[in-house]
Amino acid sequence: MMVEADYCFAADLGGTKLAAAIADTQGRIVAERTEPTDPRGAAHVAEQIAACADKLSQAAGIEVVQARHVMVGIPGAIDPRTGRISLIPNIPGLENFDVRAFLQGRFGTDVAIENDVNLAMLGEHALGCARDCRNAAFLSLGTGAGLGLLIDGRLYRGASGSAGEIADLPIGHEPASKNSPATTFELEVGSSAIVERYQRQGGKDATTVRDIFRLLEQGDDVASAVLDTTARIVAVAVVTLQSLLDLELIVFGGSIGVRPELHDRVRQALTTFSSRPINTAVSQLGDRAGLLGAAWAAGRVPREKHMSPG
Amino acid sequence: MIVRIGDESNNMRALPSLPIAGVSRQLSRRSAFEALLHHSPISRAHLAKVTGLSKQTMSEVIDDFERQGLVRRVGRTRGNVGRTAVLYELSPAGGHVLGIDLGAQQLTVALADIAGRVLAEVHEPTDSRGGTQVIEQIARLADHLAREHHTHLGVIRSIVLATPGVVNPRTGAIEMAPNITGLAHINVVGLLTEKLGSPVVCENDINLALLGEIWHGCAQNVGNVAFLALGTGIGLGLYINDRLVRGENGAAGEIGYLPIGGDPMQAEARAQGCLEYQVGASGVVRRHREAGGSGVESAREVFERAQAGDPLAASVVDETARLTALAAATVIATADPKLLVLGGSVGARPDFADKVARMLVQLSPRPVEIRTSTLGRRAGVVGALSVALRRLHDEFFGVAELTAPLPLPQAAARDTARQ
Numbered sequence: 001m002m003v004e005a006d007y008c009f010a011a012d013l014g015g016t017k018l019a020a021a022i023a024d025t026q027g028r029i030v031a032e033r034t035e036p037t038d039p040r041g042a043a044h045v046a047e048q049i050a051a052c053a054d055k056l057s058q059a060a061g062i063e064v065v066q067a068r069h070v071m072v073g074i075p076g077a078i079d080p081r082t083g084r085i086s087l088i089p090n091i092p093g094l095e096n097f098d099v100r101a102f103l104q105g106r107f108g109t110d111v112a113i114e115n116d117v118n119l120a121m122l123g124e125h126a127l128g129c130a131r132d133c134r135n136a137a138f139l140s141l142g143t144g145a146g147l148g149l150l151i152d153g154r155l156y157r158g159a160s161g162s163a164g165e166i167a168d169l170p171i172g173h174e175p176a177s178k179n180s181p182a183t184t185f186e187l188e189v190g191s192s193a194i195v196e197r198y199q200r201q202g203g204k205d206a207t208t209v210r211d212i213f214r215l216l217e218q219g220d221d222v223a224s225a226v227l228d229t230t231a232r233i234v235a236v237a238v239v240t241l242q243s244l245l246d247l248e249l250i251v252f253g254g255s256i257g258v259r260p261e262l263h264d265r266v267r268q269a270l271t272t273f274s275s276r277p278i279n280t281a282v283s284q285l286g287d288r289a290g291l292l293g294a295a296w297a298a299g300r301v302p303r304e305k306h307m308s309p310g
Numbered sequence: 311m312i313v314r315i316g317d318e319s320n321n322m323r324a325l326p327s328l329p330i331a332g333v334s335r336q337l338s339r340r341s342a343f344e345a346l347l348h349h350s351p352i353s354r355a356h357l358a359k360v361t362g363l364s365k366q367t368m369s370e371v372i373d374d375f376e377r378q379g380l381v382r383r384v385g386r387t388r389g390n391v392g393r394t395a396v397l398y399e400l401s402p403a404g405g406h407v408l409g410i411d412l413g414a415q416q417l418t419v420a421l422a423d424i425a426g427r428v429l430a431e432v433h434e435p436t437d438s439r440g441g442t443q444v445i446e447q448i449a450r451l452a453d454h455l456a457r458e459h460h461t462h463l464g465v466i467r468s469i470v471l472a473t474p475g476v477v478n479p480r481t482g483a484i485e486m487a488p489n490i491t492g493l494a495h496i497n498v499v500g501l502l503t504e505k506l507g508s509p510v511v512c513e514n515d516i517n518l519a520l521l522g523e524i525w526h527g528c529a530q531n532v533g534n535v536a537f538l539a540l541g542t543g544i545g546l547g548l549y550i551n552d553r554l555v556r557g558e559n560g561a562a563g564e565i566g567y568l569p570i571g572g573d574p575m576q577a578e579a580r581a582q583g584c585l586e587y588q589v590g591a592s593g594v595v596r597r598h599r600e601a602g603g604s605g606v607e608s609a610r611e612v613f614e615r616a617q618a619g620d621p622l623a624a625s626v627v628d629e630t631a632r633l634t635a636l637a638a639a640t641v642i643a644t645a646d647p648k649l650l651v652l653g654g655s656v657g658a659r660p661d662f663a664d665k666v667a668r669m670l671v672q673l674s675p676r677p678v679e680i681r682t683s684t685l686g687r688r689a690g691v692v693g694a695l696s697v698a699l700r701r702l703h704d705e706f707f708g709v710a711e712l713t714a715p716l717p718l719p720q721a722a723a724r725d726t727a728r729q
Contacts, residue, residue: 135558145645151555158550158646159534162676165646165699170673185643211324236569240640241565243583244546246557273574 008298015090027296042093121148123293232263409694441492520547526565654684
């Protein structure tokens with residue numbers, strides 16, 4: 001049974017930033033911080049997560065050892081049989097580094113790792129806009145594309161932990177070759193694809209999608225056209241998901257997915273693509289969905305021992 | 311002899327309010343039945359050992375079962391020393407189930423007993439007039455099967471109907487099934503229940519074909535399976551975390567509507583589903599004609615010509631395989647199944663399945679095991695029987711929400727059941 005003094009440590013590791021929090025076992029955040037992800041790769045990133053826990057526990061006045069349950073979201077697929085992490089293009093070396101064992105050694109407690117988009121799905125299910133849903137998806141669009149799936153009220157991870165790794169959905173142009181690290185849907189709607197599309201169409205100086213959204217606000221036609229194209233491809237993915245899984249709600253998240261400018265355009269495209277209504281919404285928890293989901297899931301570890309993939 | 315145990319089953323339904331002795335008795339009956347299901351023929355002593363129940367309890371339960379006609383004696387053990395024991399097995403008279411697979415081309419009806427033994431099966435072309443004519447046809451075949459077994463429809467206690475499309479739970483009509491006419495505006499479930507005399511449960515035909523493959527076909531003991539069926543139309547069944555995925559409105563797996571292979575905004579594509587408009591049987595014939603082919607009436611002929619070396623037909627088949635592989639790639643990326651089963655009259659063709667598998671390697675970076683359906687056109691009716699059996703078992707031996715459904719006997723398990 002839980003005692004009141006129990007706390008959880010939750011982290012959401014992304015390619016560019018690391019968010020971490022100490023929360024109570026109900027998933028309520030006590031202290032929270034965000035820092036840029038150490039670019040030097042796996043070992044440094046793992047160390048950075050541990051250091052984050054130290055800083056947070058100092059700030060909150062809670063000893064790290066009291067953080068009994070640790071949940072770390074990572075941007076990759078975790079094989080439920082082997083615990084092996086794969087499909088992480090953004091953090092060098094993480095596929096061959098046992099981040100879970102490292103953190104268990106540091107914290108002296110059990111550590112669960114989970115796909116970051118799955119945690120965002122859990123966050124929206126527990127606290128956000130998918131609260132009453134049994135069948136929903138969290139569609140994350142940012143540097144890359146990912147999907148968290150809730151089927152019959154439970155997280156669905158797939159036979160090898162890579163359900164929802166929709167980067168390689170064959171949507172858009174012909175699929176990439178087998179040896180290419182990035183794949184099709186992501187090649188069409190990932191942030192670098194959007195920037196490239198903008199530059200190819202003769203847009204002004206823009207090196208990030210953020211720039212493009214700013215230009216859009218200033219009435220830039222190319223920015224508007226580029227987002228229209230992107231939204232149409234996203235809409236194709238949404239129709240695809242809906243015909244496969246018949247979902248109640250598809251939540252848009254990730255740095256690009258949360259932008260209403262994109263979501264509105266996708267809605268517009270959907271009206272022409274699909275004769276059946278499809279429910280979509282912008283993430284209510286925004287860029288904290290993954291972290292809040294991790295904190296909530298960490299609180300469930302003592303109640304549901306098998307929270308780690310499987 | 312047919313023994314009706316209707317009164318018994320009415321008691322079962324009232325179980326939650328029974329005193330604990332009733333629940334405990336029901337659990338004993340359930341355990342005994344499960345052991346009989348998986349280990350027949352079997353003696354009382356062996357049953358007691360398998361279930362962990364006392365010999366006394368087991369004797370009472372078996373006496374009960376004998377009186378109700380649930381079990382019958384099939385001989386005696388040939389012991390080395392000491393007395394021999396009577397061997398029991400589930401009696402075919404214990405209860406019957408009916409499975410119906412209503413396809414656009416073919417209608418199959420099968421009768422099985424409570425132990426899952428298929429007693430008779432019949433199929434004929436689906437009445438092309440559709441609607442109530444099809445209802446009449448099903449009733450006629452069911453009656454024929456029962457008579458063939460010197461019995462009547464009254465012995466059938468559980469009926470499951472496999473249909474394309476989605477059953478509207480409010481009206482009992484079958485929607486989104488464009489290949490059979492006249493089912494969208496009649497109460498299919500209600501009419502069939504009335505004709506056959508027992509409640510009919512409908513389930514999507516692809517889902518049932520998938521359950522058929524899981525019970526007796528190529529997907530036994532696999533927890534995550536995708537079943538992709540291509541024939542008159544295209545559909546997907548998903549079985550993940552050991553459960554069917556039905557979706558919010560029962561429309562999961564309606565992949566005919568995938569935006570693959572054409573412009574999803576075009577009128578015909580919108581109505582029939584973008585992917586199905588291309589790869590469904592009529593799409594194959596249409597694309598063959600559009601490519602300059604002639605003299606072809608059915609998709610089957612296109613496939614036969616392709617196999618005989620006709621380059622034009624081959625190109626149509628190749629494109630069909632490519633689009634099917636694209637659909638499979640979206641399934642793999644999204645649902646990450648352990649096994650992909652290709653079924654349906656086109657999908658299960660070995661030459662076609664090979665093409666799909668080869669193209670899938672180009673399209674999907676993740677390897678997945680692919681098998682072709684081993685039950686073929688029987689998959690749907692076998693799946694319907696499996697669900698009908700589960701429902702019958704649950705009616706007789708369900709204990710509120712206390713226990714999971716009884717596992718059905720495996721096809722291969724019969725030889726190895728006796729330890």
